Amino acid sequence: MKMTTSLLATMVALGFATIAQAEIKIGASVSSTGPASFLGDPEAKTLEMMVEEANAKGGINGEQVKLVLYDDGSDPNKARTFATRLIEDDEVVAIIGGSTTGTSQSIAAVAEDNEVPFISLAGAIEIIKPVRPYTFKTPHTDRMACEKIFEDMKAQGITKIGMISGTDGFGASMHAQCKDVIGTYGIEIVADETYGPQDADMTPQLTNIKGKAGLQAVLNPGFGQGPAIVTRNYKQLAITVPLYQSHGVASDGFITLAGKEAAEGVRIPGTALLVADILPDSDPQKPVVTAYKTAFEAKTKTPVGTFGGYAHDAFNILSDSITRAGSAEPKAIRDAIEKTSGLVGTTGIVTMTPEDHLGLDLSAFKMLEIKDGKWTLID
Amino acid sequence: MSELMQFLLSGVTVGAVYALVALGFTIIYNASDVVNFAQGEFVMLGGMITFFAHQAGLPLPLAALIAIAVTSLVGIALNKLAIEPARGAPVVSLIIITIGASILIRGVTQLVFDKQIHSYPAFSGDDPIHVLGATILPQSLWVIAGALLVFIALWIFFSKTLMGKAILATSNNRIAAQLVGINTNLVMTFSFALSAAIGALAGVLVTPITLVSYDVGIALALKGFAAAMLGGMGNPKGALFGGLILGLLEALTAGYLSSQYKDATAFIVILAVLFFMPQGLFGKKSTERV
Numbered sequence: 042m043k044m045t046t047s048l049l050a051t052m053v054a055l056g057f058a059t060i061a062q063a064e065i066k067i068g069a070s071v072s073s074t075g076p077a078s079f080l081g082d083p084e085a086k087t088l089e090m091m092v093e094e095a096n097a098k099g100g101i102n103g104e105q106v107k108l109v110l111y112d113d114g115s116d117p118n119k120a121r122t123f124a125t126r127l128i129e130d131d132e133v134v135a136i137i138g139g140s141t142t143g144t145s146q147s148i149a150a151v152a153e154d155n156e157v158p159f160i161s162l163a164g165a166i167e168i169i170k171p172v173r174p175y176t177f178k179t180p181h182t183d184r185m186a187c188e189k190i191f192e193d194m195k196a197q198g199i200t201k202i203g204m205i206s207g208t209d210g211f212g213a214s215m216h217a218q219c220k221d222v223i224g225t226y227g228i229e230i231v232a233d234e235t236y237g238p239q240d241a242d243m244t245p246q247l248t249n250i251k252g253k254a255g256l257q258a259v260l261n262p263g264f265g266q267g268p269a270i271v272t273r274n275y276k277q278l279a280i281t282v283p284l285y286q287s288h289g290v291a292s293d294g295f296i297t298l299a300g301k302e303a304a305e306g307v308r309i310p311g312t313a314l315l316v317a318d319i320l321p322d323s324d325p326q327k328p329v330v331t332a333y334k335t336a337f338e339a340k341t342k343t344p345v346g347t348f349g350g351y352a353h354d355a356f357n358i359l360s361d362s363i364t365r366a367g368s369a370e371p372k373a374i375r376d377a378i379e380k381t382s383g384l385v386g387t388t389g390i391v392t393m394t395p396e397d398h399l400g401l402d403l404s405a406f407k408m409l410e411i412k413d414g415k416w417t418l419i420d
Numbered sequence: 421m422s423e424l425m426q427f428l429l430s431g432v433t434v435g436a437v438y439a440l441v442a443l444g445f446t447i448i449y450n451a452s453d454v455v456n457f458a459q460g461e462f463v464m465l466g467g468m469i470t471f472f473a474h475q476a477g478l479p480l481p482l483a484a485l486i487a488i489a490v491t492s493l494v495g496i497a498l499n500k501l502a503i504e505p506a507r508g509a510p511v512v513s514l515i516i517i518t519i520g521a522s523i524l525i526r527g528v529t530q531l532v533f534d535k536q537i538h539s540y541p542a543f544s545g546d547d548p549i550h551v552l553g554a555t556i557l558p559q560s561l562w563v564i565a566g567a568l569l570v571f572i573a574l575w576i577f578f579s580k581t582l583m584g585k586a587i588l589a590t591s592n593n594r595i596a597a598q599l600v601g602i603n604t605n606l607v608m609t610f611s612f613a614l615s616a617a618i619g620a621l622a623g624v625l626v627t628p629i630t631l632v633s634y635d636v637g638i639a640l641a642l643k644g645f646a647a648a649m650l651g652g653m654g655n656p657k658g659a660l661f662g663g664l665i666l667g668l669l670e671a672l673t674a675g676y677l678s679s680q681y682k683d684a685t686a687f688i689v690i691l692a693v694l695f696f697m698p699q700g701l702f703g704k705k706s707t708e709r710v
């Protein structure tokens with residue numbers, strides 16, 4: 042009896058010792074289930090894969106990385122609870138996550154209060170504007186997507202467009218951002234329609250858009266099944282002006298869902314990740330996106346998508362910062378993240394400053410067009 | 421003119437989808453007075469299983485048959501494992517059980533399959549058919565034909581066959597039905613299997629139009645339930661017309677009013693109908709014999 046107790050005590054002591062000695066604990070809360078699961082699922086798989094890879098290479102600064110991963114089910118309240126648990130119980134040095142804007146804002150509030158660095162994986166510009174000391178993010182904003190699309194339209198002399206937007210959070214947010222910046226490009230919205238995220242047919246809305254005089258292009262902010270159905274209905278109604286989709290559909294799955302024929306000619310602002318195969322060898326992002334794509338597809342047997350790439354970049358920013366800081370103290374990590382410079386990710390090349398906690402410019406987007414069922418680069 | 425035609429064709433397409441889901445509701449409701457909120461999951465299973473069987477190399481018709489058969493088994497399991505043990509519980513408890521079952525089916529589906537959106541090729545190609553300046557996809561005709569066929573089959577089933585009448589008798593008075601020699605357990609099992617099969621058939625037909633993922637069942641069940649209520653719960657004719665009316669309302673609102681108010685308008689009309697005709701458009705007034 043006495044021996045067992047002392048043996049247990051020794052084991053516990055040893056256990057504690059090893060944890061304290063060589064382990065960097067990184068927390069994550071993503072939406073593996075719930076309405077945003079198609080964002081969170083590849084993010085969770087990517088994080089697990091990246092941590093495995095890092096540990097196989099000997100960890101960061103010689104210390105093994107331990108990932109504490111929670112599934113917040115796309116619920117901001119759960120995300121807040123998990124953020125608190127990550128900081129207080131799991132004692133992580135940094136948090137990655139928040140697949141949606143709602144969950145990200147919940148986590149950001151907790152992270153700021155406890156002064157733990159947080160890298161969000163959600164799109165909305167509000168997360169990093171105004172800048173908060175401990176909050177960063179990897180995805181480009183929907184505002185940037187609008188700007189990229191309008192630049193392309195302007196180059197083609199398009200001045201009158203119709204919009205058909207999803208009423209989900211993504212579609213509504215991007216719709217608002219596009220309306221906000223469209224004026225500076227001299228483009229006018231002549232038709233403004235919406236659809237529900239689960240709708241099965243958008244031909245009435247598209248019929249109304251089609252009938253507008255002087256229509257030169259149509260823009261559809263949205264993600265999930267909606268944009269695929271819009272694309273099919275577009276073909277069904279034989280609308281001939283160009284169709285622009287958002288980065289929300291940036292995956293090979295979109296072409297399959299919309300159908301090769303219907304998707305022909307659709308333009309979207311996408312990331313280098315999507316066109317890894319056809320990037321010129323001179324492109325600095327080519328080795329990074331190719332490596333991630335190969336590893337992810339080998340491990341999960343599913344095609345790589347933009348969203349997993351956000352998690353990839355978040356982990357790389359974090360491991361780069363911990364390496365440069367030479368320490369895994371939250372404050373030191375934060376200071377190092379802010380000095381991230383020229384870090385090549387899947388989304389773009391990241392250079393942070395105290396005023397810019399995103400670190401991407403419009404070059405992070407590449408204008409893509411679908412031709413013969415494949416993505417092609419326009420610029 | 422061609423605009424109106426397009427709105428009508430869109431409404432009929434979507435309406436036929438709702439009608440198929442609503443038809444599934446009628447059978448279990450007729451057998452047990454229970455509104456089975458897992459009906460949307462049956463539709464989802466029909467689409468998901470067909471997709472994965474087709475992807476595994478089976479021809480589409482065979483994949484569809486497997487999907488319908490497997491979903492029927494799920495329906496039977498739902499009755500045997502969840503509804504039958506709760507025999508004697510109030511109807512509301514049984515409805516809550518079906519909601520629980522729908523959450524379970526959704527969870528198991530995302531584990532067994534995945535969380536992605538899927539689709540398979542339309543049965544007769546994607547070339548739109550032109551009708552008076554508007555267009556409709558061949559797959560929509562499949563869905564409309566499916567809804568009509570299921571409606572006719574159910575109508576004959578409930579009014580002409582012994583089993584159909586046994587279902588109605590069980591619903592009306594379980595003990596009296598047992599006294600005249602109806603095996604009410606068998607009736608319940610059969611109605612769950614049939615309802616699941618109709619749901620799965622709906623899933624097979626609509627997936628090329630609406631696409632499928634593990635969570636499409638919730639929205640479909642809600643709209644199908646609304647259609648069934650509008651037409652009159654438990655009445656195949658009500659389910660068919662309720663679905664079509666709901667679809668047309670949505671399309672016309674989106675076309676002429678505003679796409680923002682599409683769902684709201686449909687539900688306002690349903691509320692108005694139920695307020696003035698609580699039994700729905702085709703429901704019979706219920707009378708309790710004492």
